Amino acid sequence: MMELKMTDLTKQYGRKMAVKGISLTLTGGVYGLLGANGAGKTTLMRLLCTLQKPTGGKILLDGKDVEELGEEYRGLLGYLPQDFKYYPDFTALDFLLYLAAVKGLKEKTAGKRVAELLAAVGLWEESRHKIKTFSGGMKQRLGIAQAMLGDPKILILDEPTTGLDPKERVRFRNLISAFSKNRIVILSTHIVSDVEFIAEKIMVMKSGQVIHFGSPSEITAKIKGQVWECRVPTEYAEKYAARLNVSNLRNEEDGNTLLRVIAKERPMEGAVAAEPKLEDLYLYYFRE
Amino acid sequence: MRKLIFFELRKIMAKRLTWAMLLVAVLLTVLLHVSTYQNKFAFDGQRQETGKEAVALDQEIAAGYEGELTDEKVRQMLSELMPQSGPQGLNVIYIYQNAMQSAVAARFSDMEGNWNGLSVSDVFGQEKIKIGYVDGWLGAIQDMTKVFLCLSVVVIVMLTPVFGGEYGGVEQLILSGRYGRTKCAAAKAIAGLLAAFGTTAAIVILNVALAFVMYGKIGLDCSILFAPLSFTEGYIPFNITCATLLKYRILLAFTGIMGAAGITLILSALCRNQMTALPAALAVYVLPALLPFAETSSFFRILALSPLYQILFVALMSVRQFAGSLLYAIWALPIAILLMAAGGIISGKIFAGHQVSA
Known part of the structure; x- marks a missing residue:
C-alpha cells in the first residue's frame, strides 16, 4: 500500500510558522483535515502538492523524497485549491482537456475521462458553455472534476464543498467515497459533517500543528464526558448560549430549548452527558 | 506537447x-x-500630379535617367529638373518638384539650384550608384x-x-x-x-x-x-x-x-x-x-x-x-x-x- 510520510514538516513565512514540525504517515483512505482559519491547513496542502517548498522536514512517498520524484510524484496528484481561477473564455470541456494535457493524459483517454467526470459532477449538459457563465457551485464542481482527472492516487481537496448546495454535497461525498479505494484522499473543510460522513481518519490542526490524529471515534473520545445536553426555558436560552460553549441549540414544542454544551464539568442541574460528535470537538478546540 | x-x-x-x-x-x-501614397507629389514643369499619378510621373521621370550615376547625368538633371527660382525668396535647393529633382538637389546643388561643383566621386567616392525611382x-x-x-x-x-x-x-x-x-x-x-x-x-x-x-x-x-x-x-x-x-x-x-x-x-x-x-x-x-x-x-x-x-x-x-x-x-x-x-x-x-x- 502507498505510504505518504511527513517528517518534521515545517513552513515559515518570515517570523510566522504556518506549519510546525508535522510528522505523520498516511496510507490509503479518506483523511479529514479540520482547523480554524489560519491553522495552516492550506499551507500543509500546498506543501503536499509541491506548490511550496518546506522550510524544514521532508515529504516522502514510499520512502522517496517527493521533491526528487518531481513529475513522477505530481503524476499521482490531484488537487483542488481553495482559491483558484479559471479561463473564463474556455468551455468546461476545453478547460478539462487542457488540464488533462498538463497532467499527461493521452488525447483519446482524456476525451473519455473528461466526459465521464463532467457527467459525474453533473456538468455534462453545460460542458460546451463558457466558464464565465457558470455559477459558483458549478465552478466548484468543475474544480472537483479537474482534481480527479488522471485518476490520481493522492487526492488533495481544500474546502471542496464550498458553494455546493446540500444535494451537490451529497453527490460529492458519494463520489469521493467511491473514488477513495486504494488512494489517499485528504480534504479540508469547515463543514464538519462532510468530514464526519466520509473521513476514516481526522487530523485536527491548530497553530500549524496537528494536535489530534485518529478515527472520528478516537478523536471524539478525547472529549468524552465533556458534552452535555441541557433543557432550559426558551426565553433564557440566549443568556445561557452567551455564557456557555454551546455547539447546538434546538427549540422544542414544550417551550423549552435543548442546548448542547461543551464543558469540563456539568454546566447546570439536569444536564445529561451526551455522546461527543466531531462538531463538538471542533468547537472544543476552536471556540474563539 | x-x-x-x-x-x-x-x-x-x-x-x-x-x-x-x-x-x-x-x-x-x-x-x-x-x-x-495619396500625399505623393510630382511636378515636371508641365504636369502637376498627386497620389497614384504622382508616383507614375516620378517613375516616368526617373526612367529617363536610369542606370549608373555619372557627372553627365548630374548636370543633365540639374539643367532639366531644377526650378529657376523659388517662390517668395525660398532657396531653390529646398523646393520639391519631384523625387529625382530633390535627389540631385540634395547632393549636387547650391542654394540657387546651380551645380555646387561636386562630382559623383566627390560625393560617393568610388561607389557605383545605380539610380532610379526609390x-x-x-x-x-x-x-x-x-x-x-x-x-x-x-x-x-x-x-x-x-x-x-x-x-x-x-x-x-x-x-x-x-x-x-x-x-x-x-x-x-x-x-x-x-x-x-x-x-x-x-x-x-x-x-x-x-x-x-x-x-x-x-x-x-x-x-x-x-x-x-x-x-x-x-x-x-x-x-x-x-x-x-x-x-x-x-x-x-x-x-x-x-x-x-x-x-x-x-x-x-x-x-x-x-x-x-x-x-x-x-x-x-x-x-x-x-x-x-x-x-x-x-x-x-x-x-x-x-x-x-x-x-x-x-x-x-x-x-x-x-x-x-x-x-x-x-x-x-x-x-x-x-x-x-x-x-x-x-x-x-x-x-x-x-x-x-x-
Whole structure:
C-alpha cells in the first residue's frame, strides 16, 4: 500500500510558522483535515502538492523524497485549491482537456475521462458553455472534476464543498467515497459533517500543528464526558448560549430549548452527558 | 506537447485585447501606406500630379535617367529638373518638384539650384550608384518602421499574460499537474514565441504586399544613396539597394519583435502578475532609447543591437558597413536568437520554480 510520510514538516513565512514540525504517515483512505482559519491547513496542502517548498522536514512517498520524484510524484496528484481561477473564455470541456494535457493524459483517454467526470459532477449538459457563465457551485464542481482527472492516487481537496448546495454535497461525498479505494484522499473543510460522513481518519490542526490524529471515534473520545445536553426555558436560552460553549441549540414544542454544551464539568442541574460528535470537538478546540 | 502548445496559443489569441491591438496595427498599416501614397507629389514643369499619378510621373521621370550615376547625368538633371527660382525668396535647393529633382538637389546643388561643383566621386567616392525611382520604397519602409514599433508594443501586451496571467490562481492547478513545470512551461514559452512570430509575419506580409501594390518592383535594384532630401540628411549612409534595405527592414522587424518577446516572457514569469509584468516589459524595452549615449559612442554599437533600436532601424543600420550588403545590423540576428532562447528557457525555469504565495 502507498505510504505518504511527513517528517518534521515545517513552513515559515518570515517570523510566522504556518506549519510546525508535522510528522505523520498516511496510507490509503479518506483523511479529514479540520482547523480554524489560519491553522495552516492550506499551507500543509500546498506543501503536499509541491506548490511550496518546506522550510524544514521532508515529504516522502514510499520512502522517496517527493521533491526528487518531481513529475513522477505530481503524476499521482490531484488537487483542488481553495482559491483558484479559471479561463473564463474556455468551455468546461476545453478547460478539462487542457488540464488533462498538463497532467499527461493521452488525447483519446482524456476525451473519455473528461466526459465521464463532467457527467459525474453533473456538468455534462453545460460542458460546451463558457466558464464565465457558470455559477459558483458549478465552478466548484468543475474544480472537483479537474482534481480527479488522471485518476490520481493522492487526492488533495481544500474546502471542496464550498458553494455546493446540500444535494451537490451529497453527490460529492458519494463520489469521493467511491473514488477513495486504494488512494489517499485528504480534504479540508469547515463543514464538519462532510468530514464526519466520509473521513476514516481526522487530523485536527491548530497553530500549524496537528494536535489530534485518529478515527472520528478516537478523536471524539478525547472529549468524552465533556458534552452535555441541557433543557432550559426558551426565553433564557440566549443568556445561557452567551455564557456557555454551546455547539447546538434546538427549540422544542414544550417551550423549552435543548442546548448542547461543551464543558469540563456539568454546566447546570439536569444536564445529561451526551455522546461527543466531531462538531463538538471542533468547537472544543476552536471556540474563539 | 503539441496539444499543450495549441492550448497555450489559443489562450494568447483568444483575448479580445490581442485582437483589438492587432486591428490597430492593421489599420495603422493601411492608414500610413495609403496616406503616404495619396500625399505623393510630382511636378515636371508641365504636369502637376498627386497620389497614384504622382508616383507614375516620378517613375516616368526617373526612367529617363536610369542606370549608373555619372557627372553627365548630374548636370543633365540639374539643367532639366531644377526650378529657376523659388517662390517668395525660398532657396531653390529646398523646393520639391519631384523625387529625382530633390535627389540631385540634395547632393549636387547650391542654394540657387546651380551645380555646387561636386562630382559623383566627390560625393560617393568610388561607389557605383545605380539610380532610379526609390522614393516609393523608401517611404514605404519608413512607414513600416512606425507599424513595427506599434506591433512590438502589441506583442509585449499580448505576451505579458503568458506566465503572469496564471499567477492569479490557475498556476496552482498547472504546477501541481504532472507536466506543469516541464512540458507546460515549455509549451507556454514556445506558444508565446510562435504567437509573436506569427503576428509579425502577418503584419510584415501585409506591409510588403501593400508596398508592392503601390510601387511594384521599380526602384528595388537602385541605390538608397540617390534619394530625395528627406532620405539624405541623417539617413543610412551606405550604398545598398532598396531591396537590401527592405530585406534588412524585414529581418530587423522579426529580430526586434522576437527579442522583445523573449524579454517579455522572462518578465511575465518573474513578475507577480501581468499588471506588473506589462510596465516592467515596456520599461526594459524602451530603456536603451533613454540612455544618454551619442550615436558616435562605442557603447552605442552595443545599445543599437537592443530590440528597440532594431525596430527603430535607421540608427542601427547606420552603424557600419562590413562589405557590400553586409551591415553591422546583421548582428541583430544572433542577438535575437539569444534573447529568444534566454526568454524561452529562463521564463520556463522561473515558472517551474514559482512558489504559490501564502
